[in-house]
Amino acid sequence: MNISRRTALLGLATSFSFGGTSLALASAPTDKRLVVIILRGALDGMAAVVPYGDAGLIGLRGEIVPAGPGQPDGVLDLGGFFGLHPALAGVHDMYKANEALVVHAVAGSYRVRSHFEAQDYLESGADHRMTSGWLNRAVMALPAVSAARPEGDALAVGVSVPLLLRGPARVANWAPHGFSQPAPGLYATIAALNRHDPVIGPAIAEGLRARGFSAAVMAGDTEPKAKYAFPALARSAGEMLAAADGPRIAALEITGWDTHTAQTNRLKGPLTQLDAGLVALKTALGPAWAQTAVLVMTEFGRTARVNGNKGTDHGTGTVAFVVGGAVAGGRVKTTWPGLGTGQLFENRDLAPTADLRAVAKGMLASHLGLDAGALGRVFPGSGGAGAMAGLIRT
Amino acid sequence: MVAAMDILTAQALVRFGLGRRGAEPLPPDPAVWLLNQLRQPDPTRLDDPPTTAMGLTALREDRETKPPPGESRSAALFKAQGAAQLANAVTTPAPFRERLVWFWTNHFTVSRRQGQCAAVAAAFVEEAIRPHVTGRFSDMVLAVMRHPAMLLYLENAGSFGPDSPVGQRIHRGLNENLARECMELHTVSPRSGYTQADVTSFAKILTGWSIDLKADPPGFRYRPFAHEPGVQTLMGRQFPADEAGGVEALAFLADHPSTHRFLATKLVRHFVADDPPPDAVRAIEAVLRDTKGNLGAASAALVRLDAAWRPGAKLRTPMDYVVASVRVLDIPPDKIPMMGIVGGLGQPLWNAPAPNGWPDRAADWAAPEAMLRRIDWASGFAGRIGDRDVAEIADGTLGPLLRPETRDAIDRAGSRREGMTLLLASAEFQRR
Numbered sequence: 001m002n003i004s005r006r007t008a009l010l011g012l013a014t015s016f017s018f019g020g021t022s023l024a025l026a027s028a029p030t031d032k033r034l035v036v037i038i039l040r041g042a043l044d045g046m047a048a049v050v051p052y053g054d055a056g057l058i059g060l061r062g063e064i065v066p067a068g069p070g071q072p073d074g075v076l077d078l079g080g081f082f083g084l085h086p087a088l089a090g091v092h093d094m095y096k097a098n099e100a101l102v103v104h105a106v107a108g109s110y111r112v113r114s115h116f117e118a119q120d121y122l123e124s125g126a127d128h129r130m131t132s133g134w135l136n137r138a139v140m141a142l143p144a145v146s147a148a149r150p151e152g153d154a155l156a157v158g159v160s161v162p163l164l165l166r167g168p169a170r171v172a173n174w175a176p177h178g179f180s181q182p183a184p185g186l187y188a189t190i191a192a193l194n195r196h197d198p199v200i201g202p203a204i205a206e207g208l209r210a211r212g213f214s215a216a217v218m219a220g221d222t223e224p225k226a227k228y229a230f231p232a233l234a235r236s237a238g239e240m241l242a243a244a245d246g247p248r249i250a251a252l253e254i255t256g257w258d259t260h261t262a263q264t265n266r267l268k269g270p271l272t273q274l275d276a277g278l279v280a281l282k283t284a285l286g287p288a289w290a291q292t293a294v295l296v297m298t299e300f301g302r303t304a305r306v307n308g309n310k311g312t313d314h315g316t317g318t319v320a321f322v323v324g325g326a327v328a329g330g331r332v333k334t335t336w337p338g339l340g341t342g343q344l345f346e347n348r349d350l351a352p353t354a355d356l357r358a359v360a361k362g363m364l365a366s367h368l369g370l371d372a373g374a375l376g377r378v379f380p381g382s383g384g385a386g387a388m389a390g391l392i393r394t
Numbered sequence: 395m396v397a398a399m400d401i402l403t404a405q406a407l408v409r410f411g412l413g414r415r416g417a418e419p420l421p422p423d424p425a426v427w428l429l430n431q432l433r434q435p436d437p438t439r440l441d442d443p444p445t446t447a448m449g450l451t452a453l454r455e456d457r458e459t460k461p462p463p464g465e466s467r468s469a470a471l472f473k474a475q476g477a478a479q480l481a482n483a484v485t486t487p488a489p490f491r492e493r494l495v496w497f498w499t500n501h502f503t504v505s506r507r508q509g510q511c512a513a514v515a516a517a518f519v520e521e522a523i524r525p526h527v528t529g530r531f532s533d534m535v536l537a538v539m540r541h542p543a544m545l546l547y548l549e550n551a552g553s554f555g556p557d558s559p560v561g562q563r564i565h566r567g568l569n570e571n572l573a574r575e576c577m578e579l580h581t582v583s584p585r586s587g588y589t590q591a592d593v594t595s596f597a598k599i600l601t602g603w604s605i606d607l608k609a610d611p612p613g614f615r616y617r618p619f620a621h622e623p624g625v626q627t628l629m630g631r632q633f634p635a636d637e638a639g640g641v642e643a644l645a646f647l648a649d650h651p652s653t654h655r656f657l658a659t660k661l662v663r664h665f666v667a668d669d670p671p672p673d674a675v676r677a678i679e680a681v682l683r684d685t686k687g688n689l690g691a692a693s694a695a696l697v698r699l700d701a702a703w704r705p706g707a708k709l710r711t712p713m714d715y716v717v718a719s720v721r722v723l724d725i726p727p728d729k730i731p732m733m734g735i736v737g738g739l740g741q742p743l744w745n746a747p748a749p750n751g752w753p754d755r756a757a758d759w760a761a762p763e764a765m766l767r768r769i770d771w772a773s774g775f776a777g778r779i780g781d782r783d784v785a786e787i788a789d790g791t792l793g794p795l796l797r798p799e800t801r802d803a804i805d806r807a808g809s810r811r812e813g814m815t816l817l818l819a820s821a822e823f824q825r826r
Contacts, residue, residue, distance in 0.1 A: 187769070190819045199709060311569070
């Protein structure tokens with residue numbers, strides 16, 4: 001692996017200078033990968049995973065329900081009651097290979113319909129905004145990992161670090177860049193001059209460390225650029241996670257879900273990107289896919305009824321996807337609340353029957369081995385939402 | 395020879411203003427300079443000023459002729475008018491007033507990501523925001539909510555009263571988007587404790603607030619046959635049907651005590667610190683309450699807050715950073731593609747991801763990769779220093795805010811360009 005002049009200058013070479021380290025780490029229990037994908041804007045769970053077997057569906061939203069399984073542009077069947085949106089063909093393949101699981105009628109513990117509050121709570125892992133995110137606190141709860149890699153194990157893919165990954169654990173952040181760069185020596189001076197600033201100083205140091213790392217990983221990257229941004233980012237994340245000395249936790253996000261109007265047309269693009277991104281992630285991870293679990297989550301669902309603009313408004317229950325080679329997939333896990341009279345939440349939304357924190361706790365417990373005490377710190381006040389069992393292969 | 399600058403002048407230029415432009419004359423009294431900008435008329439004179447009629451005509455022609463993506467009249471207007479707004483930020487002699495225009499534009503975010511509002515985004519700034527930044531907040535809210543840019547962005551033109559004649563005939567109903575965001579993000583905020591029923595009522599109140607693209611000139615139009623009939627109850631108050639009920643409801647929301655608190659918090663966050671000091675918020679809130687939402691009075695009160703004169707509490711956003719950089723080297727705005735640069739640094743103009751606009755806290759802009767991109771760009775831009783004296787520029791733009799360590803590093807830099815890169819990359823320049 002190349003050590004660039006910049007990494008050597010800045011003392012960033014610790015991960016690369018000892019080839020043996022990676023082999024030792026490869027056999028460590030910390031070789032699990034966890035990826036969280038935030039769908040910002042509130043995905044309509046009943047559009048992504050259509051409960052076509054529920055007799056109430058057509059009456060509520062006939063205008064925006066896709067054709068049934070087996071028909072042209074019809075849903076991809078998930079066992080006779082639910083069907084995946086046709087844009088999710090890659091996820092359907094994973095489902096058939098028992099690598100994808102759907103949790104339906106799920107919601108966070110909060111009942112607000114504001115995107116911004118709900119995203120704060122979703123990422124905080126609590127029903128109030130905290131200064132750190134649950135995924136960062138989960139990283140802090142991995143003693144073996146943080147001792148082996150004091151520089152931190154988490155990676156935010158994109159230009160900014162989401163609240164989900166902010167907090168005491170150090171987080172690297174990577175995105176493809178488009179500007180020329182100053183010479184390494186000048187960068188070292190800039191890093192030193194800014195060290196006194198509590199915000200800018202650490203940001204520059206972390207950024208240079210991440211670039212040193214990603215430059216080495218990306219040196220052999222000759223694949224053509226993907227058509228869409230999200231699959232390209234997902235592929236990069238997969239390549240970095242796959243590296244023996246790479247990070248183990250990653251967060252990505254994708255927008256475009258706030259479909260107040262013309263939902264049928266507007267959902268195709270983001271769902272296609274999400275699907276292609278998950279496939280790209282799997283491909284890039286290679287053999288490490290077997291060690292990987294991915295949680296795809298959104299802040300809330302949308303109204304069960306179609307609105308006046310062939311769209312849907314802010315709602316409550318929705319879906320979460322759990323995918324990866326480590327996942328006990330091939331199932332839709334739900335206590336289906338029904339869509340009939342009196343079954344909707346506030347006569348408006350899909351009623352939630354599962355707590356999203358229970359899904360996340362189930363993954364952290366079975367996949368990363370967090371115990372009950374650690375889970376309580378990661379999700380404060382979540383005693384009522386026990387870790388969901390059976391998400392991960394054992 | 396550079397005139398010495400005192401700390402208050404330096405602070406006025408960056409905290410309230412947009413950074414010193416070249417070697418422009420320094421104000422003799424910084425507080426008076428700021429207050430005068432609030433009293434005097436807005437000096438902005440745009441060539442070919444953007445109007446709603448111009449924008450909607452472009453949108454109508456695009457819909458009729460369906461040009462390929464990127465070649466639409468809307469896209470061309472957006473590009474030209476966006477560049478003109480950024481140029482105005484560089485050249486304005488009233489940078490405090492201009493900062494207020496950008497602040498309120500972000501408060502009432504419209505974004506080209508949704509609703510085909512690109513062609514009227516600049517018209518929105520000129521018609522709904524700029525005339526009101528020292529006026530009454532309720533006037534600004536009304537201008538915003540009637541503006542086609544906001545009606546397109548938050549899709550109110552497609553919201554129909556379920557019991558209105560049009561709703562009954564075409565079986566279409568409410569779209570809550572504009573009503574919800576107006577309550578949550580523009581006025582009372584969730585802390586006021588409104589319920590889903592209030593949002594639904596307000597959405598009914600706003601039905602019929604629409605756009606007429608076919609009229610000459612095209613613009614806002616109230617459509618009574620799309621309006622939900624009957625009296626509506628919003629936060630415990632009753633409002634009559636028809637357009638007048640909407641105007642009354644907006645006046646009620648705009649001057650609500652929760653709105654005063656919410657606006658004061660945002661203003662103090664922008665002009666004092668990321669975590670707004672409670673006493674400063676109370677002071678601005680009291681001014682808004684006592685003046686019934688006079689934004690000129692609230693802005694003047696910000697200048698009088700001691701806390702607003704503590705240096706370095708705010709991190710420049712990419713937009714702030716690029717404008718300040720172009721000002722410090724006094725580059726003519728037509729000689730630099732600012733639209734592309736602010737986009738590349740993560741803050742594309744009138745393109746915020748969501749209706750809550752761009753964030754206003756350092757943590758949101760100081761992600762590692764974002765910071766490095768800023769420095770990457772600065773190192774290229776620094777080449778435009780030419781043969782000017784970098785130490786003189788550094789002293790002239792930051793005065794006593796410049797740390798001796800940074801000044802030394804600039805003096806020791808291997809080239810003018812490297813020295814300029816160090817200035818632009820310094821914490822002192824990145825903060826305001």
